[in-house]
Amino acid sequence: MKALFLGHFAASVAPRILAKVKTPLETSILDDERDAEHLAPLLSKAEIVVGHIWRPSFPPAPRLRLLQSVAAGLDLLDTEAVPKGVTICNVFGHEPAIAEYVIMTMLVLSHRLFEAVAAFRAGSWAASPQFGGGSPHSELLGRKIGIIGYGRIGREVSERAAGLKCRVLAANRSPVANPAPADTVFPLADLDRMLPLCDTVLISCGLGPETKGLIDARRLALMKPGALLINVARAAIVDEDALYDALKDGRLGGAALDVWWQYPTPAEPERRPSRRPFHELPNVLITPHSSSSTEATADRRWSVVAANLDRFARGEKLENIVLQTGPVSCH
Numbered sequence: 001m002k003a004l005f006l007g008h009f010a011a012s013v014a015p016r017i018l019a020k021v022k023t024p025l026e027t028s029i030l031d032d033e034r035d036a037e038h039l040a041p042l043l044s045k046a047e048i049v050v051g052h053i054w055r056p057s058f059p060p061a062p063r064l065r066l067l068q069s070v071a072a073g074l075d076l077l078d079t080e081a082v083p084k085g086v087t088i089c090n091v092f093g094h095e096p097a098i099a100e101y102v103i104m105t106m107l108v109l110s111h112r113l114f115e116a117v118a119a120f121r122a123g124s125w126a127a128s129p130q131f132g133g134g135s136p137h138s139e140l141l142g143r144k145i146g147i148i149g150y151g152r153i154g155r156e157v158s159e160r161a162a163g164l165k166c167r168v169l170a171a172n173r174s175p176v177a178n179p180a181p182a183d184t185v186f187p188l189a190d191l192d193r194m195l196p197l198c199d200t201v202l203i204s205c206g207l208g209p210e211t212k213g214l215i216d217a218r219r220l221a222l223m224k225p226g227a228l229l230i231n232v233a234r235a236a237i238v239d240e241d242a243l244y245d246a247l248k249d250g251r252l253g254g255a256a257l258d259v260w261w262q263y264p265t266p267a268e269p270e271r272r273p274s275r276r277p278f279h280e281l282p283n284v285l286i287t288p289h290s291s292s293s294t295e296a297t298a299d300r301r302w303s304v305v306a307a308n309l310d311r312f313a314r315g316e317k318l319e320n321i322v323l324q325t326g327p328v329s330c331h
Contacts (some may be wrong), residue, residue: 001313002063004042005029006051010070013302017050020306023313033058048312050305056081066312068305069322075207075234079323088323089308092152093300094292098204098232099156101291103164105256106145106200108285109228110138115282140164146198148214149205149233150176150185157202158182169194173210195222200230207234217242226253232291235261235274244276247284254283258291 003025005014011031018027028042033053040059043049047063052071061083069077069090082088108114116127116137125132145161147154150170158168162181170179171186171194179185186194188210195201201223205211215229215238223229229252231238240261246252260273278284304319311318 001047002026002028002045003048003050003309004046006039006042006049007031007033007053010051013070013298014050016298017302017306017309020303021309022306023310025309025313048309050309052076054078054082066308066318068308068312070301070305073206073234074322082323082325084325086325087318087321089318089320090322091301091304091308091320093304094297095152095156097292097294097297098153099160101258101287102157102202102230102232102256103160105230105285106140106161106228109254109256109283110140110143112137114285140166142167143199144169144197145200145202146171146194147182147202147204148188148191149173149203150179150182151204151206153204153232154202157204169197173205192219192222195219196224198227199224200228203229203231203233203237205233205237207236211237213237213239215239215243217245220246220252223252225251228252228254228256230256232258235259240274240276244274244278244281247278247281250283252283254285256285256287258287258289260289263289 005011005027008031011029014029030038030042033039033051043059043061045063046061048066048068049061049064050068050070052069054067054077056078058081064083064086067082067086067088069088072090072092072094074090079088112127119127127134129136142165144167147157147168147170150172154170158170158181161168168182169184169186170182171188171191173188176185203215213236217239220242229243243255247255257278261275262271262273264271279286308318308320
């Protein structure tokens, strides 16, 4: 059984995954999927590809039967270009870490924690209403959080938010059979009804044609003055310029952004994450797509990927199937 770990991320985690695999695999690792000279012969023999990138320009992969992603999102994977007869699986396990990130950033923004700490470190009592005349900060008790995308991450967040006695609303593309602890789940088409009700809006949906640009200037204007926005999904779901303007002007109270419109490239390893200077805004928490980057997340994910490779090698039913264009077969 020949397996190819394709792309920098897959190559970097290959040792951890392979340490958990129990069935023998003949393994190749290609760090750069653009290396056409080495990619063609490796793909011609691979029955399994582990990686989260697939491009129409890739050379033929006539023996490929399993494309096991090392990510949950499929936006870098052109499913139309994947050969017929291939099963595509993704992987989760990041939900607990991301949910904790969301709650953490809600608390930090609501309590204006960084502002208070920075001022007090500098010797100022300005953040104290009693001693410095500062305005009171907010708390989460009784606040309404609206979750766009009520999947694995959305549900993990809702459970934690409900535990803090927040009221949870959600908007989802498909019907939700068991919405608890959310009070109401709106169809995504009714998002405009949910947004004005929310003190915090969390974006945790997948990126697709119906969600790209979903949060534009008009929808940002529907949000409560002073509301918070948290994005742990994909940056392209939000209009970059409109969000910057709403935060700079103070129409939104703040934002926590862990996903970006621009990422580093080999040519620009220090590339800024946006065309706009979000890093200069005091009401924005910015992190480098790292909300899920815990040791526990890695262990959960790579255990699942390894188990799927074992299942495939044994001809057993796979987990986390996203698309199956034909029957799985082992040669």
